[in-house]
Amino acid sequence: MNIVVCGKIIPASTVTIELDPNTKRMVRKGVTHELDPAAASAVEEGLRLSEKHGGAVTLVTMGISEVTIGIRNALAMGVASAVHILDDAVAGSDTLGTAKLLAAAIKKQPFDLVLCATESSDSYSGIVHGQLAQLLGIPALTFAKEVTADGGRISIHRQSENGYDVVESTLPALVAVSSGINEPRYPQLKGIMAAKKKEIKVYTAADLGLAADQVGEKGAREKVLTIGRPPKREAGKVVTDEGEGGKQIADFLAEIKVI
């Protein structure tokens, strides 16, 4: 089973996010990046499936040159090779532009299964996989908290409002995994060494047959107008427990008549 994992590489969680008032985007250039934890779960799921059913896992990612560190991390986890869509012209792509680029890159190799994360941990649209499946003409199975493959079929447990649904389709298919589906492995030294020799193919939009007006800011159907910080609640009273803490909360709640 050949598996393509679409994974985003994003500013590391340790980085304090800075917002660029001009581009309305998070400052990415010059910032330390890491494999999105959500994408790491998709990589892990891909590796587990390939260990069980054979076949190679390929990572496809779109991002600036800072993302290489995250690609290496996925390769060190065990991904066989990577495709990096790297092009200034794709900056500011909306989700459809992103999906078009990813679809074109995925089509360059044989695949049975495309794995995504339900939503990225940064821009968090939760849209790309839906569009990607449509562009590739394959069924999409989303919100997977468990994935099993069997011959030419794939089956998932999809989170529902009050439990889960077992959803099945034939391959090829796209599966978007939820956070918590697995615990991604840490790369081992051997993997890290091996990763250095693995191939990273780099494509521009033109390499993928996409014209400049289909991708990037120009092709976008959405526009970000402003960006700002969410409002915070006001802090109240804080006491230290000296044996009376539990009672103090109860008294407070009785005082403000919540109970």
Next chain:
Amino acid sequence: MSEANGILIVGELIDARLSSVTSELLNAGGQLAASLGQPLYAVLLGTNLQNAAQEAMSNGASKVFLAEHPLLNEEQVEAHVTALQQVAEQVQPSILLIGRTQLGRELGPRLAFRLRVGLAQDAVALTVEPGTQRLLVTRPVYGGNALAVVTMKRKPQIVTVRPKVFEAATNDKTTEGELVRVAVEIPNSVVRSRVVERVAQETAGVKMEEARVVGGGGRGLGGPAPFAELEKLAKLLGGAVGASRPACDAGWIDPRFQIGLTGKTITPELYIAVAISGACQHMAGCSGAKVIVAVNHDTEAEIFKQARYGVVGDWRKIVPAFTEAIRELVS
């Protein structure tokens, strides 16, 4: 082609009645309709839609489109997308609102793709820009660290709206609206994935999303057993338990109890956050609570900056004492 007109609400049903999210969308859509001077419509999918259609009208819809098809009774995403595409092409609304429910989160991207338009997910506010009449959508980004205002260039402007952000519409409007049946065609070939089993994990007691009091447990609880402790407390107050994402991811409690950006939104009278640090992604799901109280052994925990009342200390001591004090108060 005529000018796109009208706000179309995609309705969802629970046991043949309008879901609460649908009612919230009718309220949100009604406000947009008023400021744009456009009509408010709803579309319902499935079979036996009459009663729900009446409800939609009393909630303010002047026209309700019925897409009747047995395949639409199931949570079959492709069938819904196919039907909605046909309805949208016929109605040509300027705005189309979908609830950001489990189904809605899947419908939105695919419908937008089919209609060749954009989409904004997880709206927490909707406004009309004076002059341009464009829809401005506020949505959390960067893990809830920021709020972005986005617009969409094409019509319909499709938005999935976060549940519980808007109040439900009041059901006091006239029920004299018009019912329009739309003959939708859903070829069997569109159904390429199948739901083979639905597993409902029933919860005893009140549903978390509807509870007046919610006790939320975090990573600091350290395992599944303490949730039983929290449940005792919540039950005394007629409430329910919830959790942070790490607690769900660790398997201590089912993911359907996750509160936050990628979980559920709750708006209880009282939220009791126990051993939860107060990350913005968690707060995104509970900041609609009237009162938040927190228990955490770290003085610096972010949750104390957002809680009305906080106690610094070990939950192992505080929660049992709190439960005891409540027991005395209620008896």
